Each structure stands twice: as structure tokens, then as C-alpha cells.
Amino acid sequence: MPWTREEMAKHASREFQDGFYVNLGIGIPTLVANYIPDGVDVTLQSENGMLGMGPFPTEDEVDADLINAGKQTITELRRTSYFSSADSFAMIRGGHIDLSILGAMEVSEEGDLANWMIPGKMVKGMGGAMDLVAGVKRVVVIMDHNAKSGAAKLLKNCVLPLTGVKVVDRIITDLGVFDIDDSGMRLTELAPDVTVEEVKQRTEAAFKVADDLIKN
Amino acid sequence: MPWTREEMAKHASREFQDGFYVNLGIGIPTLVANYIPDGVDVTLQSENGMLGMGPFPTEDEVDADLINAGKQTITELRRTSYFSSADSFAMIRGGHIDLSILGAMEVSEEGDLANWMIPGKMVKGMGGAMDLVAGVKRVVVIMDHNAKSGAAKLLKNCVLPLTGVKVVDRIITDLGVFDIDDSGMRLTELAPDVTVEEVKQRTEAAFKVADDLIKN
Amino acid sequence: MDKVYKNAADALEGLTFDGMTIMAGGFGLCGIPENLITALRDSGAKDLTVISNNAGVDDFGLGFLLQTRQIKKMISSYVGENKTFETQYLSGELDLEFNPQGTLAERIRAGGAGIPGFYTKTGVGTLIAEGKEEKEFGGESYIMETGLVADLSLIKAWKGDTEGNLMFRKTARNFNPMMATAGTVTVVEVEELVKVGELDPDCIHTPGIYIQRIIKAKHEKRIEQRTIRQRGED
């Protein structure tokens, strides 16, 4: 049984280590913040100029001057600091953020990422995605294993325009978890009742299976 | 009669225009701040991170956290703002300072400036001088016309290592005032009882004499 | 030097012309110079190149200038919230240059800081790198990006004093401080105009040297995504 969005998010929350500074993308990645383990202190960065992002506001806390990178109203915490976009991306580009979790359209077996543009469709822009994947120490992708059409999203080479080259360290899909390093892509964990065979059929990228593959 | 230090400083104060942001070097240039004309509002920048520099403190106002670029204790004004050295030199390099007045060892007839290093002597460093002459909109030099030895300081080419190339717009010496632009160096004003002939004898640089030469 | 102007129209008097380049602060609709954008529309200046992270929404912010077709080109990182934009772009009326958000922010900072070019890892191996100089540092590839400046920067601050010293509030700071440094002329609208000396000199985000004109104005501060939690939820 493939993982649900929540299960994928919960899985991704294992990435959090005490003291980490983390940037979460829009969509499923945002859900990961709901699963920060007890005793693990994580500070969320929002690339529009904030460190220490709090939860959504209650109705009477709403403040038009306080939004996240998805333009959603949010709140501050006691630890919060604000800064300019230049300072925010100096932080990102300079390698000071420990972890970025984001969505993807395609990932190649070498860790190339495509998540910003579909040729022929109106392009909205890459926002901060290219800066994040280039600058953040560890990049984790959460995405459905296949497109709605059934097409593979883990590919030998990305077809869509790239967001970054060799930038993805881990991919969490509804079928399992993949690590990417210089030796290539490796399946390290399977969702319940999912077989290696099924994953292979639904994946274009070549991958090895970890010796200590975890079956849930 | 050549100008005194105070007279040179007073002369340089004509450079001030209402609303100007100005950086003054150490030595005679510092004196220029004493001659800001009435009704002309000038804001002094100190490149160690301050805009709106006030006078020296009284004994009980002394604050070790408040110094100018000459490491002297100073005071703040109501308009004062503080910023980092990177932001300060972004301001200087970005061309936001209207005027810099500084001292010199040598100036060439094309406006090259040497004021930081004498080979063979212990070199103290250029500090912010190279950034100032490269970035500030208008650079005015105040200096004695000749070295103590009598040697010319206005030269065809500087002998000493340069601080900047073609950066000086005006030179005020004890003998007169010289403007430099693409057409070369031009004597525009003479100190009292000083003759063009005397200036020529004491100057190596070639210069024209302005049609409207001012004799004081 | 009196920097204080009566209203937005006055503050733009004599500053606008056809074909000019404008920077407009803000992220989404947060911290945008609402009143100055309206005044820019009313100035009638056209064929504008506008540098702004986003393009407003159809009926607010830079959307106004799209409606009137005063914008020829946008330099942005994300323009997803604007149908007018989409229509004009797809019909070829509007030119668009995408920059990664951090590259855009740094190009503006560089422009204001007298830095004509810098190297970044962002975008290496992507469409963004096409036609750009590539250089290796420490065995890794970087691309060169250039500084950006504008004829006029329009920004929005929270508090400002009559010398032009500014403070921004929370995430409404965003692109405003860098744009203040990169305009040949910078005009700011503030929520509170205070006397000189009322802002803490250690807390001034933008020193007055960067500001040529300032107005006090009212702000609608429209919210794009009003996300709420119930009281008691985490």
C-alpha cells in the first residue's frame, strides 16, 4: 500500500536534526512541519526574509506584513528575525541552511531536478527554487512516484528544463525512499506491500537496491 | 602669501552643497567640517559604518563604541544611522557619496592620486582610501603644494604607488586651486600674492591657466 | 533639502519618462508601494521595464500598469498570480526575463553597491545559464550575473523620518532595502512619517542617503492567501 501524503511527510520529518535550520517548499513539504519530533528543535526559514516561522495565525492575529514564501499569512515566534531578500538568499546561497524539502516534477538518476517549468504552458517562474537547490546543504524531494498519466518521474535524464544539476540527495515518493550520491541512485526503503519489482516497473531511472533495504 | 591650513580648509568648504553626503579624510580635510556654510546642510559619512557624524564628545560623552575612521571618539546626531563595513562601502563604491575631500602625497596631471605608500618605508595600509577615490562622485585633494624638501607634488606622473587612476577632480594647495578633467589640469585660482610664474616653477605637472583665473 | 512631498503624484513629478526602468519593492502584495504604483500609472509613462519580484495581481499593485499596457518588459522571479500578465505575455505584447529570486535580489544589491558582476552557483546547467559566462572556483562551476540599476526605485517602508531614514516591518522588508540603493532616484511611501531622531540609529534599515523623496500614505495592504488556524490548533 503506497504511502499517503501525510505518511510521506512524516517520513521526511526524520530528516530533522536538533538545531537544524530548514526551508520547506510549498505543498507536501509544508506538511512536514507538522511532524517535527519531540525534543528536536528546528527553525524554519522563509526565503522572503524570515527565520523562525510560526504556524498560521488565528483570525485576529492576521498581519498583512507577515507572510511566507507561498504568500500565506503566518505568525512569528520568540526566536524570529527578519531580513531583506538579499540577506535571505545570502543565507541560502552561502550554505547556511541545513535542509530543504521540496516538490518535483522530475528527478534524474544523477540527482538533477526539474520543478519549475513545463514548455508550452504558461511559466510562472522559478521563484527561489534554483537558489535553494544550489545553496542548501541537503536537498530532499517529496513527490508522487508517477505522474497522473502514469509516466515515470524518476528518469535517466530529466526531460523538462532543469532547476538544478546533481542537487537532490534523497527522494521520498509514495512507493519508497531513494538516496543519490556519486555512485548513483539507491532504493533504501519501500512502502508497505510495495515490491522492488513494482518500483522498477514504474521507474525509468536505473537504481541499485540497498543491502539493508527497509520494508515497512 | 600662500594659504594657511585653515584657509585651504575654508576654501574646500565651498564644495559643500545643500543636501550633500560627504566623506572627509584625516588631517586638513577634517578641518573642512568647521567651515560648513550657513544654510547648507551636509551629512558626514564615516566609512567604519556611520552616516551623520557629530563633533568630538565632551569628557562625559566619550563612548568607546563610537569612533570615526581615524579611530577618534566622536558623537552622533539626531539623523545618525549605523551600518556594517560592507554596507558602508556598498554606499561608497555604489556612488552614493557626493564628495570626498582627502590628503595626498602626489597627484598627476591626469588626476592619478598617490597617498598610501612610500616604498622602503613601513607601509601602514590603504584603509578605505582606494575605495573612496574609486567610488565617490567627486574627489577633492587638499595638500601642500610642495614636499618639505621642496619637491613638486603635482607631477606629470606619480612616482609613488597609486591609490587610484584618474580620480582627482580638484586640488587645493597653499598656492592655488587646480581643476582636472579630460582636457587636463587647469589653474583656476591663486592664493594672495602668488603668481602664475611661481606656481609654474614649483609644479612639475603641465597645466593651463584658466581665462577667468581668480586672484585673491 | 526637503525630501518630504505632499502625495504620490507630487513625489513622482518630473521623474517619469517613456522607456524608463523602474524597480518596485514588495514580495507578492506584501510591502509594495501601492500609492506610488498608482501614481506611476497616472503619470502615463509607457514602455516601462519593471524590475520587481512579482507582477501584482490583476486588480492591484503592478496589475494596474499591466491593464493600461504601460509595461513593456518585466524582470521577475515569479509571476504566477496575474492573468493579465499571462494574456499579454502569451500574445507577445509583454517581454519577460526570469531571474532566480536570490539572483534577482543579489543583482539589485550589486547594482546599488557598485558591483557590475558577480558569480553564483544558482542556475548552473539550467536555461538561466545560457549565454552567461561560466567560471570555475575551487573546481566548481559558477555563472556570472550582472548588477541591476534603475532610473527610479519605488519602495514602501513602515516608518521613515524626514531625512529619509527608514525602517521596514516584518516580511514587508523583502526587496525594498536593496531597491532603495539601486535607483538613480528613490521615492518611498511610509505608513508613519516621524521627526528626525525618533528612529533608533542602530535599527535604521535604510539610511537616508538612499532616499530622495518621501511621502506618508495610507495602505490597503491586501492579503493574497489568508490562511488561518482555529484558536487552540497548533
Place this chain on the structure above:
Amino acid sequence: MDKVYKNAADALEGLTFDGMTIMAGGFGLCGIPENLITALRDSGAKDLTVISNNAGVDDFGLGFLLQTRQIKKMISSYVGENKTFETQYLSGELDLEFNPQGTLAERIRAGGAGIPGFYTKTGVGTLIAEGKEEKEFGGESYIMETGLVADLSLIKAWKGDTEGNLMFRKTARNFNPMMATAGTVTVVEVEELVKVGELDPDCIHTPGIYIQRIIKAKHEKRIEQRTIRQRGED
């Protein structure tokens, strides 16, 4: 993650090694990490490359590390106030790299911001340009300067909270904020250590992400040039 350490010696525990590169904040003696410099001396680490705008005076600040001959090389813009320095430099014991002050400040900012190189007009046509790549932008010449990073940055702030959020005071800010971003590890000494939440989030100069260790310490704050006016003088 507890960032608070008991004292300067504790705060440097495990961080120092021979041949390392250190950044030390301050301008002259203003805003220098007095206590951490002393602790660095006491650590005994030698063959240090020290990046600092100045070199202290003979008997204070970085002068301590010169006395003990722990410094192999300085990267500075001005070292005029230190006889020990002069002696060691003239005898060839000490290596020295001069940077224009603004270039030094920007190189440190660039290092912290992931920018390996940038172009500046500062120093074009001077000794500083020798061996550096030159490039034209808009018909003017610029030279390329590279980003600087350090194994360890020692900085001094006014107030800090237990998360490492910092505020500096007046001109004691100087090089400290950029150096905080450019150290693999950054240790700060503060005059006042406050609880999280006590600093205004709009006024934090250095966000806690840049700080790994923090101590509260006493500061002598020596003054180099005590210039005074008489009461009543302007």
C-alpha cells in the same frame, strides 16, 4: 541545541588548530572580541592566518597574538598602530596581504553569501590589481576579487539571545556582521545575554543561524584616540 558557553576558553574548546584561518571582528580596537582573542592566544594554536581590518595595538587585541608569534599571516587594510607588527613584518617573520577596506569587507560578505568572486573598480591601475583578472563593464575597467571564508570567526556583539540572535551597538558593528556569516564556526562574545524574545525581531542584525557558540563577557573597550571637545565648543 545549547549555544551558550561558560567562558571564552570553553567556547573555543575543540575549535582551534595550527595553520587555521581566523576572522576577528572590530575596527581599530572598537568592537573587537577581546576575550576570545585572549582565549585564542591561550589555546596555543599557531601559524594562524588572521583576517581582520587592523592588527590591534602592541598590548591589546590581536597584538597579543603577535607578541606570542602565533600569527603567520595577516589580511588587513590598515596596520599602522602596532610596533610589534612592524618589527615582525620587516624581519620577514610575518606575511601581510593588504586589501582596500571596502574590498576586504565585500570579500568577507561574499564568502558568507556563497559568492566566490565579484568585480570592483577599487584598486584598478594600482598594485592591488596585479595578478587579478580585469574585465570591462560599460566601457570601464574592473578587477575581480574573491570571496573569503574562515575556519573560525570570532566576533563581538552588544546584545545576544540564547539562539544567537545579535545586535551590535553604534560603530562597534563594523566588520562583525559579515564575519559572522563567513566562518565555518562562529563564536560571539556579548555584553548582555538575554532571553529569546527580548530582541526586537525587526532590529536583529545577525540572525542566530550564523552563531554556533555564544558567551557573555566583560569588556575593557580600550580607546585609541580619545578626542575631546570642551563643553560649549561646537
